[in-house]
Amino acid sequence: MYIASHDYSHAADRRSGQAAPRQVGGFKPLYERLLRETPGDAARGAAAELVRRELSLAQAEPCDLPQAPEGLFAWMQAHTQSVHASYGTYLAQRAAGAPRHYFSNRAHALYFLRTVAPTKLVDGAWLYGLVEHAHNPRFSDLVRTYVEELGEGDPDGNHVLLYRSLLAAHGLEQIDDLADEMYRQGALQLALGWNAQDFLPEIIGFNLGYEQLPLHLLITAYELNELGIDPYYFTVHATVDNADTGHARRACQAVLDTLPRMDDGGAFWARVRAGSKLADAGVGTGEAIAGFDMEREVLAVFARKAAAGSGAHSDYCRVAGRSINEWLSTPQDLPAFLQALQDNGWIRRGEPAPNSRFWGLLQGLQKRGQVLRRGEPLVD
Structure with a gap:
């Protein structure tokens, strides 16, 4: 053929x-x-x-x-x-x-x-x-x-x-x-x-x-x-x-x-x-x-998480006078929320991640989740 x-x-x-x-x-x-x-x-x-x-x-x-x-x-x-x-x-x-x-x-x-x-x-x-x-x-x-x-x-x-x-x-x-x-x-x-x-x-x-x-x-x-x-x-x-x-x-x-x-x-x-x-x-x-833009990507993550997490937080923690639920309920305010986290020391740009309180919070939650999945007690 x-x-x-x-x-x-x-x-x-x-x-x-x-x-x-x-x-x-x-x-x-x-x-x-x-x-x-x-x-x-x-x-x-x-x-x-x-x-x-x-x-x-x-x-x-x-x-x-x-x-x-x-x-x-x-x-x-x-x-x-x-x-x-x-x-x-x-x-x-x-x-x-x-x-x-x-x-x-x-x-x-x-x-x-x-x-x-x-x-x-x-x-x-x-x-x-x-x-x-x-x-x-x-x-x-x-x-x-x-x-x-x-x-x-x-x-x-x-x-x-x-x-x-x-x-x-x-x-x-x-x-x-x-x-x-x-x-x-x-x-x-x-x-x-x-x-x-x-x-x-x-x-x-x-x-x-x-x-x-x-x-x-x-x-x-x-x-x-x-x-x-x-x-x-x-x-x-x-x-x-x-x-x-x-x-x-x-x-x-x-x-x-x-x-x-x-x-x-x-x-x-x-x-x-x-x-x-x-x-x-x-x-x-x-x-x-x-095409990578760090701030744009962080805001995109916040937007995705806000859709699922808005209303699910307690009001104990407030950032710049507003609760987390208030920040997350208004998508147009997410850039201001990110800036407020930086202004209040939760995120320290340009420094190692462990220097940021927000990173420590995430790591702590991850560790607790791993402990629970293994069936271990959270405290001694």
Whole structure:
């Protein structure tokens, strides 16, 4: 069996003559529709529209792939060497006393893990539509990559479950309040997975771009480990995305295996190149990290807790003349409440956490809870 030009050109024909779709939001609703159930025709149509829109938006972006597919392995090796060299520079800088490049503190790292969760929780989804070609040797590298993303049947190796466990270990499972844009890349990956028939070259290109070893993966793993956060999810990817026998190399081989055996004037390769640029759609790692604002995140936590805790406090403790219930019952006053806590010494910004009375209160409550769970007495 071979892939002739007419086998993959019909989707492009439907796109010809169409105006570029208007950029709109609504990534999260589509993400959830594609993730939680088998989509019907309407949902698949919306997913295909998302892919077409992203392809249109990416047209003006540069493509660093070689001009011809025959140069893919040399391109991959050059990319890998560049990443390794940059990581070596990073390690040398850290050894010389430079601060972390990504995460200012542990809260910053946890913010990042939660922010990128919608993408991590659909890891490998773009290849789902190729499973039906599992017996075609020309798709073997792609199908194998997909199966490995799922842990080859072992839950301990399933990348999505690994990330779920990482979130759960730090109480980060709740992501419903993330900005819609954070669901964009994940929605795109799901959209590709449900529309493989129409976007085969683009999926192969996306896989090619997404499976190359990125520098941010290595730095993220290093800094998470420094902050006492298990980096295993990220180190696993650094291992499987290697350029020797891993996903990076297989992604290159998959392009060569699926190239049309009849001359198509370079149309297939052009669409592979276009698809590779989709790997950069949405909020990237650097942008997600740069989006951290400590005060905004603290206020967001206060707002979530206020909804559940307003009215549940005694009136013994008053801050700036108001009870805790009074503060929490008016969401617009939460910034003033946070400032009042600082003014009254409950929170000491810029100092070690134990210096803050609020931290001591939280730690005391946590200790009492642990004692009660163990069935031990609270006093001797």
